[in-house]
Amino acid sequence: MAQPETLVPASTSGLGYTSGSAPAASPASAVRTRTADELEIRLEFGGGLHLIFSQQPKHTIFLPRTTPGADARPADIRYLIAYMKDNLVSEREDMFVDGEGVRPGILVLINDADWELEGELDYVLQDRDEIVFISTLHGG
Amino acid sequence: MPTLCSICTTARALVKRPKTGQQVCKQCFFDVFEEEVHITITQGAQGGGSIFERGEKVAIGASGGKDSTVLAHVLTVLNRRYDYGLDLYLLSIDEGIKGYRDDSLETVKQNQAEYGLPLKILSYDELYGWTMDKVVDQVGKRNNCTFCGVFRRQALDRGAAGLGVDHIVTGHNADDIAETVLMNILRGDVARLQRCTAVTTQSEDTIKRSKPFKYAYEKEIxxxxxxxxxxxxxxxxxxxxxxxxxxxxxxLKDLEAVRPSAIVDIIRSGESFVLDQATQRSMKAMRRFRTSPARANLQKPASAKACALLQGLESGLDRAAVRTTQMAGGEAPEGQRSIPMFERKLRVADGNATEGIERAVQRVEIKTE
Incomplete structure (x- = not known):
């Protein structure tokens, strides 16, 4: 039997939610268009984490290219997490945020790469980056 | 400038392995992950042999969660790649919790189709005449994990017997095992420390159980x-x-964030624990004073535990009364509840019903009765 080793159709998220259990995402782009000083960032939540982001596994946000305040710096993951904490988390932010980073046990992927290879909090975001957060704190 | 894979040195590294710090590309990650599970399987038995026998019928305890799904996938792949000659089955337990199990059982059914494995779903309702929803109605939320844990353990055994299966594998990963080691320390249950780290365990009244993901980090799964x-x-x-x-x-997650090897290190500590006879003896003595009724019940054989709990439930008693019933223990009183039995073919291997570690533990165990 010469069966392929990839057994599963690539239609699922691989993130532990089903399309039935999650309403479709409403991207920021559906509401307004991106301005020149914003980045378009795509976010996806796995391992049940979408439950604290308005039950939506996928979000598209427009993030300012530079951080607000006096000593502005280019938007990085540290800023993204702070932004998400203020604007996106719908409940129980302690399940997501820990200090200026994410809670231990939450994996972060930047364009499909482990964030530990990309500088973690210091990674400087680019337009159309895809950031995936997966909780491993739930049961398996 | 992307980091290159430290194994193939050509593709872009996408994963930093927590156990080793190695930076690997997607394909090399799949390869090393599967290879490590293969090594756990082929060298995991006490004495260094394979945990499986050729021709064995193996049930994968499938919850629809990440661990058991990855296990079903990897075992299917390895069974084919290395020709283990295993007959694989999916075995799911339906605890009867509305809004919790429904979606995950759908997932298991999907897995059944994807991997072409036969699936058996056994419900608490079918086996015990009780769903967890009903149990919680009766005993409240405080103690329900005890019921569920005892029931699940026996349900897996009964389901496996119904399938005519010789061996159950579960998706317990390295993080789970390290957590259990910690729990056993925190509870003073030192006798279980070493046993809980064994890849394969078997006691007299249960089917052989193995954890092929013993060394697989949750992150990697x-x-x-x-x-x-x-x-x-x-x-x-x-x-x-x-x-x-x-x-x-x-x-554990906090420790892992500081030092990723913490998880395997804790497992190693569990493996290395050996109790001398004097310690064993004093622990047994301690236990008589300290053990709560609920935990005392857990020292009984699996079937007796589930029966005792059921009996308490069925006398329509409240929580306090259930405790008293458990405390009475021992003799099976009038109207003792029994659980439907499935025929089970037992493989008699070499007269040793237990695996190496179990044997060693039993040898030093002091009998109290």
Whole structure:
């Protein structure tokens, strides 16, 4: 039997939610268009984490290219997490945020790469980056 | 400038392996992950042999969650790649918790189709005449994990017997095992420390059980499921999870964040624990004073535990009364509840019903009765 080793159709998220259990995402782009000083960032939540982001596994946000305040710096993951904490988390932010980073046990992927290879909090975001957060704190 | 894979040195590294710090590309990650599970399987038995025998019928305890889904996938792949000659089955337990199990059982049914494995779903309702929803109605949320744990253990055994299976494998990963080691320390259950780290365990009244993911980090299982786009379902039991275990889990994750090898290090500590006879003896003595009725019940053989709990439930008693019933223990009183039995073919191997570690533990155990 010469069966392929990839057994599963690539239609699922691989993130532990089903399309039935999650309403479709409403991207920021559906509401307004991106301005020149914003980045378009795509976010996806796995391992049940979408439950604290308005039950939506996928979000598209427009993030300012530079951080607000006096000593502005280019938007990085540290800023993204702070932004998400203020604007996106719908409940129980302690399940997501820990200090200026994410809670231990939450994996972060930047364009499909482990964030530990990309500088973690210091990674400087680019337009159309895809950031995936997966909780491993739930049961398996 | 992307980092290159430290194994193939050509593709872009996408994963930093927590156990080794190695930076690997997607394909090399799949390869090393599967290879390590293969090594656990082929060298995991006490004495260094394979945990499986050729021709063995093996049930994968499938919850629809990430661990058991990745296990079903990897075992299917390895069984084919290395020709283990195993007959694989999926075995799911339906605890009867509305809004918790429904979605994950759908996921298991999907897995059944994807992997072409026969699936058996056994419900608490079918086996005990009780769903967890009904149990919680009766005993409240506080003690329900005890019921569920005891019931699940026996349900897996009965389901496996119904399938005519010789061996159950579960998706317990390195993080789970390290957590259990910590829990056993926190509870003073030193006797279980070493046993809980064994890849394979078997006691007299149960089917052989193995944990092929003993050395697989949760992070890698999640990454594997993500990169392979496997179908699984993340959910949390709606009844209060064990709070104590929750603390152990968070503590472990905090340790891992500082030093990723902490998880295997804790497992290693568990493996290395050996109790001398004097310690064993004093622990047994201690236990007589300290053990709560609920835990005393857990020292009984698996079938007796489930029966005692059921009996308490069925006398329509409240929580306090259930405790008293458990405390009475011992003799089976009038109207003792029994659980439907499935025919089970027992393989008699070499007269040794138990695996190496179990044997060693039993040898030093002091009998109290």
């Amino acid at each position: 999640v990454m594997y499921a993500y990169f392979k786009k496997l179908t699984y379902f993340s959910t949390e039991c709606i009844y209060s999870p064990e709070a104590y275990r929750g603390y152990a889990r968070v503590f």
